[in-house]
Amino acid sequence: MGHLDGRVVLITGAGRGIGREEALHFAAEGAKVVVNDPGVAIDGSGGDSGVAAAVVEEIVARGGQAVASTDSVADWDGARRMVDTALQVFGDLHVVVNNATIERNRALADLTEEEFDDVVAVKLKGTFAVTRWAARYWRERFEAGVRVDRAVVNTSSGSGLLNPLPTQASYAAGNAGVAALTIVGALELGRYGVRVNCLSPSMARTRLTLDVPGMREEPSADGFDPLHPSTSAPVAAYLASAACPLTGQVLSVRGGSVAVNHGWSRGGHVRKDGRWTVGELAEKLPAVPMDDPFGKLADALGGALGPDGRARIQEMIDALLDQEGRR
Ligand SMILES: NC(=O)c1ccc[n+]([C@@H]2O[C@H](COP(=O)([O-])OP(=O)(O)OC[C@H]3O[C@@H](n4cnc5c(N)ncnc54)[C@H](O)[C@@H]3O)[C@@H](O)[C@H]2O)c1
Structure with missing residues (x-):
């Protein structure tokens, strides 16, 4: 028995890095997985349909069920097609994991309009677009009398939540927006049985982080590797499981640590009965x-x-x- 037996899951950006590990883990837990990834470069250029196909092959070779999707989350109709693929191939959709990202880091004073828009289009609008098409379907099923747990697992970053990094204005703004979407989504979609949570991975060894000092060090052959990109996969799987009660939460995952974030909170204040000068x-x-x-x-x-x-x-x-x- 897996924790995700019978669940149909769409994972964006599932061809590499953290998303790939989530796809493999979800399939091992019994989920049927739509592996979405257009196989682009870090900056969003190019594309390779073999990237998603390779993960599907790996899942199928291990006895799991998966189908590839190569649409971009930044494409409104492409986002709809991903949801349709789950419905057409597996007959339902229970979970969306919004994981896709690109990065185009540059000093804010030099960042171009196109660079900013491209990153926000994948990270923030892409998260909205896929969630929106799934929410349409989930609302329709709920109104037809179907009662089943549905879940969205978004992906943010410390760069945007806790420690905005210089040169990452677009990426940090997108990630902060994803956390805001998570809270609004949880409040709006709860009435249709949809829980919305968010992961914030940290220091996972993927192509995005290879230049971070210490990241290239080889892990010891036997023990736990806290930098492995799979560390957030079981947390995502827990959030995706029908028995999980959590909603509206943003969890930071770093190695073996899983922390509940409390987001922006009111600090000290000044007050007067009237308008300040x-x-x-x-x-x-x-x-x-x-x-x-x-x-x-x-x-x-x-x-x-x-x-x-x-x-x-x-x-x-x-x-x-x-x-x-x-x-
Ligand atoms: N690696 C880390 O330590 C770390 C830290 C904080 C947050 N994150 C977040 O984790 C998630 C995964 O990051 P990663 O490190 O595995 O990156 P990655 O580059 O290894 O994987 C991202 C995948 O997204 C795909 N993608 C890009 N544009 C897409 C689009 N328009 N539509 C669909 N897929 C698209 C890429 O082709 C790629 O395979 C991201 O949301 C990232 O912001 C990662």
Whole structure:
């Protein structure tokens, strides 16, 4: 008995990295999987239909059931076709895992309109598009009297939630948007039996992270490999399982750690009975403890912000921006 026996699951970006591991894990847990991936390069260029097909072959060779889809999540009709593929081939759709991404990192002052739009189109609009077509189908089934657990598992990133990284304005904005979509989706779709949650993987060894220091180190042959791209697959499978009660949650996964994120939260405040003037705000507001983006980045890099910490982080930001080159 698998935890996903009989569940039909559509996973976007399932040809490589984290999505591929999710597809293999879901199939091993008994799910029928639509493996969506157009097989593009990191920046979204090109395409290779063999990428999704190879994962389908792997699943079938292990005795599982899967079908390939090579549409782009950024294509509105393509998103509809993915959902239709699940219905036509497997007769239903229980779970959507929105995992696809591209990256086009560049200093904000140099980022082009096209680069920004392309990343947001895959990461944020793509998550919306696939969820929207699935939600249409789920609402229709609910209104026809069918009562069955449905689930969306979105994918965000620490870059956008906890530690926005310099040069990732588009990617971070898209990922923050995915977390917002998760909460709105959970509140709206709950009435049709749909739970909506989100994963935020971290430090998983894929083509996106190979240049992060330490990522290329070979794991020891026997023990647990905390950098392996499969670490979030069981968390995604749990969120996808019919017995899971969670909805509206964003979970950070890093190696063996699974943390519940609490998102933006109100901090200290100033208050008066009336409208503030600029002068009053200038006098009072700086006394309220402020949020610290430098501290967040230091946290993400695994170190506390010591006495020379801010200068160190600024040096790192400068190096990153210089590396991207000015245009
Ligand atoms: N690797 C990490 O440590 C890490 C950290 C934080 C968040 N994430 C998130 O995890 C998810 C997977 O990332 P990954 O590291 O496995 O990346 P990856 O590049 O290995 O895999 C992403 C896959 O998405 C596919 N894709 C790209 N554009 C698509 C489109 N328009 N439609 C459908 N598929 C498309 C690509 O072809 C690729 O196979 C992403 O959402 C990413 O933001 C990863």
